[in-house]
Amino acid sequence: MFTFGSLFAGIGGFDLGLERAGMTCKWQVEIDPFCLKVLSKHWPSVLKFEDVRNVGSDNLESVDLICGGFPCQDISNAGKREGIKGKKSGLWAEYRRIICEIRPRYVLVENVAALLTRGLETVLGDLAASGYDAEWQCLPAAAFGAPHRRDRLFIIAHSIDNRRNNEQILAGKLQAQKQSQSLWQSFGTVDNKIWLEDYCGLSRNVDGIPHRVDRLKSLGNAIVPQIPEWIGRQIMKVEAAQ
Numbered sequence: 001m002f003t004f005g006s007l008f009a010g011i012g013g014f015d016l017g018l019e020r021a022g023m024t025c026k027w028q029v030e031i032d033p034f035c036l037k038v039l040s041k042h043w044p045s046v047l048k049f050e051d052v053r054n055v056g057s058d059n060l061e062s063v064d065l066i067c068g069g070f071p072c073q074d075i076s077n078a079g080k081r082e083g084i085k086g087k088k089s090g091l092w093a094e095y096r097r098i099i100c101e102i103r104p105r106y107v108l109v110e111n112v113a114a115l116l117t118r119g120l121e122t123v124l125g126d127l128a129a130s131g132y133d134a135e136w137q138c139l140p141a142a143a144f145g146a147p148h149r150r151d152r153l154f155i156i157a158h159s160i161d162n163r164r165n166n167e168q169i170l171a172g173k174l175q176a177q178k179q180s181q182s183l184w185q186s187f188g189t190v191d192n193k194i195w196l197e198d199y200c201g202l203s204r205n206v207d208g209i210p211h212r213v214d215r216l217k218s219l220g221n222a223i224v225p226q227i228p229e230w231i232g233r234q235i236m237k238v239e240a241a242q
Helices: 013-020 033-042 089-102 120-129 173-186 192-200 212-221 226-241
Strands: 003-006 024-029 047-049 065-068 106-112 132-140 151-159
Touching (some): 013 024, 013 065, 033 047, 033 212, 089 120, 151 226
Parallel strands (some): 024 047, 065 106
Antiparallel strands (some): 132 151
16 A cells, blocks of 8 residues: 655645545645645545644654645745745745655655746755655646646655666656647637636636635645646556566
8 A cells, every 4th residue: 555645735636636546645734724624524534733843753654655735925926936935935844854754755746836946946955965866847737637727846756765767757747748738729718718717617706605715715725636646646657667
């Protein structure tokens, strides 16, 4: 059984995708109350914690993989752009601490594409100093069937003690990019807004949906499960080949 733990779990985008790939979730860490309710509904038997600053080797079970998208507010182009040392995005330091304490065989990290210029060198340097080799790629949600582009940077690292073959886990990245461009163009431009509102049910009007703000916020922060599912399947293929 290949196991994983989920940091900054949100509403479980990573968790759902990796489970579809054949992995088993052992624990989740998420501080947002609404997201915790969603996690509790869909993963009622999984151990949950609220704050990454209060977890580590003393209360987290050892797992094969740790995943999570640490806060992007200080990295995103929409924010103040303070970078990875900002108050929220600086929680990457806790992510690294937990990696060093748990020592998983694999680490899967996600953030906005702006991390390429606002902190990627820090993440890669920290992973290397912690004993992990890494590869990274910007993967758009549109390449996996979503009706929006949504570029996100994914980093997959493996322990240097966990030697594997030379095949890159993200080997399909170029094909994904090309597929994304084709899919995005196919949505068109004239009726795109109307089509998205019909498809997603997220037109801006009062419709009586409870917790609407919480839902939109959690969806906005979530990743498309198909991406971690695809990455998870690549990892499982590598594992099977060893």
